[in-house]
Amino acid sequence: MSTNSKTLTFDTSTSRANPTPSPMKRLTVPRIRQQKGKEPLVMLTAYTVRMAQLMDPHCDMLLVGDSLGQVIYGLPHTVAVTMEMMAAHGAAVVRGSYHAAVIVDMPFGSYEASAEQAFVNASRLLKETGAAAVKLEGGKVLAPTVEFLTSRGIPVMAHVGLTPQAVNILGGYGVRGKSPEEAKSIVEDAIAMSDAGAFAMVIEGVLEHIAIEITQKVACPTIGIGASAQCDGQVLVAEDMLGLFDRVPKFVKKFGNMGVSVEDAVRQYAAGVRDRSFPGPEQLYQPA
Template identity: 60%
Template sequence: MSATAQKKAPMPTDIRARKGDTPLVSLTAYTTPMAQLMDAHCDFVLVGDSVGMVLHGLPSTLEVTMEMMILHGQAVSRGLSRAMMVIDMPFGSYEQSPEQAFDSAARLMRETSAGAVKLEGGQHMAPTIDFLVKRGIPVMAHIGLTPQSINTLGGYTVQGRGPQADNLMQDAKDVAEAGAFAVVLEKVPEGLADRITAQIGIPTIGIGASAGCDGQILVVDDMLGLFTAFKAKFVKRYAHLGEAGEAAIAAYAREVRARRFPGPEHVFADEAPKPKAGA
């Protein structure tokens, strides 16, 4: 491969093979420009159903539709050449039956060029994961806090404490056995996340879990300080672009009202400039 040759995007089998290796890096993306920014730095990029809250102002992920996921998946796909794209299956698109899940997953992959789908749920979704994988759909699982189930979980609460720990461990084992190539652990106690990571053969991707997981993921708008409706404990702000953006907009508004913008350098003369001699 030449120095200028483009690095090939990893496949689900490549992600699975990274178990216990250098930690996997992932972020969510919903637009082409954001995908372009993270493409060289992430192993995989998730088109998350969090788009409903982050970009569309919805109160939860429950109102996100297949059409929304496809639209944003297509946008992200245009911005990626090195990172693998995984796309969330929205609420109501896979829970009814394995057959429904296959139809939805096949549509998402066909219309967005995603390399894999992600779905929420542990033991009860294992048969569906098995059904999909056997039919050529790579699946990333998601256990612990599953945002599509907040109404039954009692909100955005930590999962896996006390008596819940054994059940969550079984969730992890079942999705791994069913054929998931990786599993997201969201808002899981650190010690339990470490035990799960040690006991299953697929990579664990932490979000509010443990640095000992096989990889990490954050919502990009959270870590850049663009989405500030609320801040989870597990989010680290690597920038404060929301504050910077608001300051820039305020400066623009002041200049417009004071007629300082546009300035001479931003407007056009009545006559086109004459070409320079010898040009």
């Protein structure tokens, strides 16, 4: 930190924790909502400062998803994720970004009991993280909760179709909307959430025609994941997209192969330690 003037500034060249400031302005919820039918919105998950730094210039939104339960903590599903986890990782992603709007998932059990419960927990997440909005899963039954939150100043992103927090009810992560009755129900869920005031909506794991129908019928932008290229934007779990995991869902395209890169780097490091070629002269301190 420099103290050469009255204004204290971080020496970002030597600090891992602080991203280099950028002239970009952070996107707002109203601006995202205005993207309906325009250039597709780009969203990826982020859970840490460094990943947020790397993705921020290229993304419109960073989602601190409860998928961190599986990606970061090795949990079998998202049901066990806590408010404390979401608050800690949400704050880290906000600190690591300047441009993208940061959205934080509300974990299972933090909003279903009542609108009042949802407000207490959503306001806590926004206060502790500095995020722009929260995301919650569900359809018609939760529309009154979305209306309650938005009318009290909390922007909400909806999530319909395959809702991972309901894995115990759904019986797995299979594609949704195969029957005409379920397809109709998903569309009704989406319309209800949009009418309740959701500023955007994730559509996950549905037959393509359902995602297209929803995108055409709702006023807010739709963000597809295993849905359709005709959605108003797309989201993926970043670690899946980067190739850090061998097994990924059908809807994932690997845009990188970082798992192999990391393993190769670790292999070289281990070899250097064992043959004593690391640390070498360049990494050692000698008397002046």
